Amino acid sequence: MQFADRLQGLQSNVFADMDRAKEQVKSTGMSVIDLSLGSSDLPTAPFILEAIAQSLADTSTHGYCLFSNTRDFRETVAAWMHKRFGVTLDPESEILPLIGSQEGTAHMPLALLNSDDVALLQDPGYPSHYGGIALAGGQAYGMPLLAENDFLPVFADIPPATLARAKMMVLSYPHNPTTAIASLDFFKSALQFCQQHNLALVHDFPYVDLVFNGKPQPSVLQADRDRQLSIEFFTLSKSYNMGGFRVGFAVGNRQLIQALRQIKAVVDFNQYQGIMRGAITALNCDLNDDFQGDRHPIAQVLQTFESRRDAMLTALAAIGWQIPTPTATMYLWAKLPDRYAHDSVKFCLDLLKSTGIALAPGSGFGKYGEGYVRFALVYPPDILQAAATQIGAFFAQVD
Incomplete structure (x- = not known):
């Protein structure tokens, strides 16, 4: 065989x-x-579990969950992004539910890379980022993350021959495994670099909430407010301890969202609608004044x-x-x-x-x-x- x-x-x-x-x-x-x-x-918090549990008795949730069935979730994400980052998104064309952010990082290369195209990744970096490039038949170039550079890549060090073949750059801050964080100025420099070299800018953002210095971490969309070439992946696995429920979402450039949606359409449907309702309940914590402070x-x-x-x-x-x-x-x-x-x-x-x-x-x-x-x-x-x-x-x- x-x-x-x-x-x-x-x-x-x-x-x-x-x-x-x-x-x-x-x-x-x-x-x-x-x-x-x-x-x-x-x-997972009991009130989130309760929202999921209540859905079990609703037989309308028992069938396939198509894109149209995720409207409430996408509208909640839009409200959350606006309150959290001041970014206004169209729920129809700029937001896509994901089965965890890893689905996004694995499938996005399938939409962007042809054989032997290059993706610029972080080294060290999350292993599934490399796996997605391998599935697409692309080549990964690891941008060194060194302690002396605060574990940020130095874009000027990327060889011109590599850049000529590159189609995408994948970043993730706060960073796994180095624990490094990045500033909005850094994302602006990454955006400018990607604009100069016609690269899609992909940001994996699972640790958006796990920051201890009290300073909110920026979204890449705060640098790319017009969503020219950026897409960002979020998950509820870390913030809300919902790893087993496999729920996340992508936001950003509508062409990138549409391309990812095309890949997703032939690979999977969405999660059970009850899980979507639990995710809505979780994200609503940021929109509900009853959940402020401790x-x-x-x-x-x-x-x-x-x-x-x-x-x-x-x-x-x-x-x-x-x-x-x-x-x-x-x-x-x-x-x-x-x-x-x-x-x-x-x-x-x-x-x-x-x-x-x-x-x-x-x-x-x-x-x-x-x-x-x-x-x-x-x-x-x-x-x-x-x-x-x-x-x-x-x-x-x-x-």
């Missing part, structure tokens, strides 16, 4: 290797503290991850592992000790087999992620602190 060449770009990766290693460790009876996956352990469910998510961040940083500092304080996301991006500086996979495998603690190796996010590991803060502070103590014992054992 012969398979398509595109599968070559989707071969097993370091995360698949780590998953196998976790299963092997579990099979020995050792418990695993899995800090490698960014899947929130927090529950009563807002996002405020509770922020407080939780900020306390976990601080607890883990303190515990790691106590074992001699100093890590910069992240301004955003649910992660720590930690530079490895010199002994493991060139082999993050070996560090993670050795640590897992010795302690049962699973981290994500930086090399899994790209060439420039080597020398780092990512902690996902998906356990309460006491478990995180215990994990740090075990890591300290591991360091003492291997030194």
Whole structure:
């Protein structure tokens, strides 16, 4: 049996290797503290679940959910974007429901790239961004994200020959895995660069709300107010702990939205309408004065991850592992000790087999992620602190 060449770009990766290693460790009876996956352990708010539950008895929600059935959701998104970012969107042509933002990043390249066209991606960056390029038969160029540049790409460093073949640029801030944030001025410079080189500007924005400095993160549409060439993807997975419900949306340039809609039409329908109603209820928190301050469910998510961040940083500092304080996301991006500086996979495998603690190796996010590991803060502070103590014992054992 012969398979398509595109599968070559989707071969097993370091995360698949780590998953196998976790299963092997579990099979020995050792418990695993899995800090490698960014899947929130927090529950969806009861009032959101109630909106979904009430839909179950409504038989009109039991059929296929076509685009026309998502009108209420798209109008809610339009109101949310206007209140949140001051951006006015047409619900019919500039908003598209998604089955999580990952659907957008996976399908957008199919609409933009021909064989051997280039996409400019972040390195390190989210692995599914690279997977979408492979599915489209395109070529990925990783823009290095370095600590000395605040983990922002330097557009002037992109080779002219690469730019000549490029059709799109994918950015994501707050950034996974580095936890970096970007300013509106940065997005304006990215927009100008994309205009100069006729690139679609794609921004993946799952961590829009997970920012601890009190300063709202900008939307790329605040830089591209006329929606000339930008599209942005949002998800309710992180802000509202709805990862399992797979609900998100795309906003932006109407031609890009239409192209993505064409791809989506032959791949899937939308979510169950009850899930859409739950998402409307969630987004309405930002439009309802009753949910201001500490009563807002996002405020509770922020407080939780900020306390976990601080607890883990303190515990790691106590074992001699100093890590910069992240301004955003649910992660720590930690530079490895010199002994493991060139082999993050070996560090993670050795640590897992010795302690049962699973981290994500930086090399899994790209060439420039080597020398780092990512902690996902998906356990309460006491478990995180215990994990740090075990890591300290591991360091003492291997030194």
